[in-house]
Amino acid sequence: MTSRRVAIILFNLGGPDKQESVRPFLFNLFNDKAIIGLPQPFRFFIAQLISRSREKLAKANYALMGGGSPILPETFKQADALEQAIAKRVSNVTFKCFPAMRYWKPFTKDTAKAVEKWGATDVILLPLYPQFSSTTTASSLNAWRTASKLPASTICCYPAGAKFAQAHADAILKTWRENGSPPSPRLLFSAHGLPQSVIARGDPYQWQVEQSVAAVRKLLPPDWDIRTCYQSRVGPMKWIGPSTEEEIHQAGKDGVGVVLTPIAFVSEHVETLVELDLEYAQVARGLGLPYYLRAPALGADPRFIDALADLVERALGAPGKVQSESGERICPAVNGLCAQGGAR
Ligand SMILES: C=CC1=C(C)c2cc3[nH]c(cc4nc(cc5[nH]c(cc1n2)c(C)c5CCC(=O)O)C(CCC(=O)O)=C4C)c(C)c3C=C
Ligand SMILES: [Fe+2]
Numbered sequence: 001m002t003s004r005r006v007a008i009i010l011f012n013l014g015g016p017d018k019q020e021s022v023r024p025f026l027f028n029l030f031n032d033k034a035i036i037g038l039p040q041p042f043r044f045f046i047a048q049l050i051s052r053s054r055e056k057l058a059k060a061n062y063a064l065m066g067g068g069s070p071i072l073p074e075t076f077k078q079a080d081a082l083e084q085a086i087a088k089r090v091s092n093v094t095f096k097c098f099p100a101m102r103y104w105k106p107f108t109k110d111t112a113k114a115v116e117k118w119g120a121t122d123v124i125l126l127p128l129y130p131q132f133s134s135t136t137t138a139s140s141l142n143a144w145r146t147a148s149k150l151p152a153s154t155i156c157c158y159p160a161g162a163k164f165a166q167a168h169a170d171a172i173l174k175t176w177r178e179n180g181s182p183p184s185p186r187l188l189f190s191a192h193g194l195p196q197s198v199i200a201r202g203d204p205y206q207w208q209v210e211q212s213v214a215a216v217r218k219l220l221p222p223d224w225d226i227r228t229c230y231q232s233r234v235g236p237m238k239w240i241g242p243s244t245e246e247e248i249h250q251a252g253k254d255g256v257g258v259v260l261t262p263i264a265f266v267s268e269h270v271e272t273l274v275e276l277d278l279e280y281a282q283v284a285r286g287l288g289l290p291y292y293l294r295a296p297a298l299g300a301d302p303r304f305i306d307a308l309a310d311l312v313e314r315a316l317g318a319p320g321k322v323q324s325e326s327g328e329r330i331c332p333a334v335n336g337l338c339a340q341g342g343a344r
């Protein structure tokens, strides 16, 4: 009998590794039909237009982080930690984690080639997006399915698992305590936004973000003022709200400080290190907020990695299945890709 060799594919968005990569990265993003639904060749031209017009601002943001995005090195740290966690639990299979990025290197198709070369017998598809969206999770899974025909188990979402929620609560409480435990703080859960039209089509992302917030809030003191908001709006369309910036302005009006935590990003990158830590921090200073504290993204936090290892361990025993943290119910609203369901 041939021994089982399982490749665990860690999907994320990817980010430009250097300044010259910014425009082609943006082009790849806006040329994805999961992001802009127009048929070709219209999408191609729109993607060229937007990537050109956004290039200067985006380059300046990436320059603030040394020229490029830290998302790939951060994903490799998660990959190493996950391999170590799985090695403690599993002895009868050979396995290896492979990052696969959607819009920059290592591109999903190149990872698929590397996985084949490694001699994988089957794969576990693990998006580094706790909440399912057609714009992120489904886009990555579709790219994988085009690139590889290896037998696959899919983990579609894990928005409200106990270990994931505890890791977030501990990171928030640590940040709060290290800054003098200001009484009854206002806590902003900030998630990447989505155009309203994507939610209207049945995308369960916002519903799952709310599930994440509900799971974490149970682990926090009951007197905290907890709000959910959405950052990183792009373009002229109507996006879901309230925006994170609006909530910071509201805190200014109310004369209160804020603790801010990312809830849909699992690693640090341009949206946390620049948008939250520089842009919104400056807004908060300008408004004279008594404090502006930011809890870190989970990164390679041992509890988060343990939560991922639980999902992987279960997927190892369920070849060919699509699973969320809570079972195998297939969601018709998102083409059967999300086991969690949840179109409202
Ligand atoms: C929960 C995760 C994410 C969702 C949902 C998402 C949707 C989405 N994003 C854009 C446009 C951009 N996103 C950009 C960066 C970026 N987005 C995510 C995650 C989600 N996006 C991450 C992790 C990153 C960081 C990548 C990195 O460099 O490390 C960017 C580029 C930066 C910028 O120019 O602001 C754009 C553009 C849309 C349009 C969208 C849904 C329709
Ligand atoms: Fe994004």
Ligand SMILES: [Fe+2]
Binding pocket: 132, 156, 157, 158, 323, 324, 337, 338, 339, 340, 341
């Ligand atoms: Fe799901």
